[in-house]
Amino acid sequence: MTRAQTDVEQVELANTAFYEALERGDFDGVSDLWLDAADLADAATYSETPETGGPGTVREGGLPEIDLDDPADPGSTGGPEPASEGPAISCVHPGWPVLTGRGEVLRSYALIMANTEYIQFFLTDLRVCVAGDTALVTCTENILSGGPAPQDGDELGPLVGQLVVATNVFRRTPDGWKLWSHHASPVLAETGDDEDEEPSS
């Protein structure tokens, strides 16, 4: 087996581990699969809006904050980050704005886990491409999820199906492949019959 084949398999395993950790509601597991500051120590970053990227803030509205006490989270310590704050992970949940840095990203997962009783991902259309120390994964996330029961009962809330596509970028680290970026978005046009659909961009 060549190194290239092994890389592709390792990336696929890391991608699977990420979704399995989400299914288990395993916050530490999800956290471990994202790059930390040390992993990106040699990277260079530019941010147009450094003053709003500090810990404890969410740059764009829509996400209630969570008091997440995670001492291992470099985003949760220190004051506002300078312009050359060091490289950062980024994450886009379906319909959400961009979240940047471990503070924002991990808080969003804590929020989602707190509001999700059940979630299952059926991954299809998986593609993995490894170039050097970076890997690009695209897949379709066929999601079945349920929130808390409406009346504090023991039962699940109604199950909802979602069709989402994701682009996941991984970096090679001494501890294996870790997520640098996750971008997931809803698939809104599916039929294939409607030639009048004209999404832009």
Place this chain on the structure above:
Amino acid sequence: MTRAQTDVEQVELANTAFYEALERGDFDGVSDLWLDAADLADAATYSETPETGGPGTVREGGLPEIDLDDPADPGSTGGPEPASEGPAISCVHPGWPVLTGRGEVLRSYALIMANTEYIQFFLTDLRVCVAGDTALVTCTENILSGGPAPQDGDELGPLVGQLVVATNVFRRTPDGWKLWSHHASPVLAETGDDEDEEPSS
């Protein structure tokens, strides 16, 4: 100026050039900014659904095909690609499924340009992170666009505003930084006032 600073600036220029080419409806300009097969010759790829990734096909419904005669497009020549078809670019337009390979991706831009009389991108929240030969760019695309006039007149169709976030992945090549992946998605929850929003994934 350090090499790292130069890299970040070069990536930002490539990112700007991409959106300016889209604004001009410059198909060749957009095409030149995407990686081609030679750029990713050393990469390793795995595809779960190789039989549907061949040229001239769109794996998932929703996109009418365009007869795009582009001899420089490696995706437009030859038969169905084998499982180890070589690495590929990928692209997700807002609300669309994943498009893979230069054939699918460039056809989608030809389709969009054919249906767009006017488009302008106001980029905000730009972040650039360079690690080795890969760069990750996130930005908000504030889009103003218009389709063809409804009655074949000289005027534009109605202008539409869209709030979209994008994750763009670039690779370093001898000809500069080129796009490996573009993932754009609509921002659906903006108000920041509604604590009942519970996006999943």
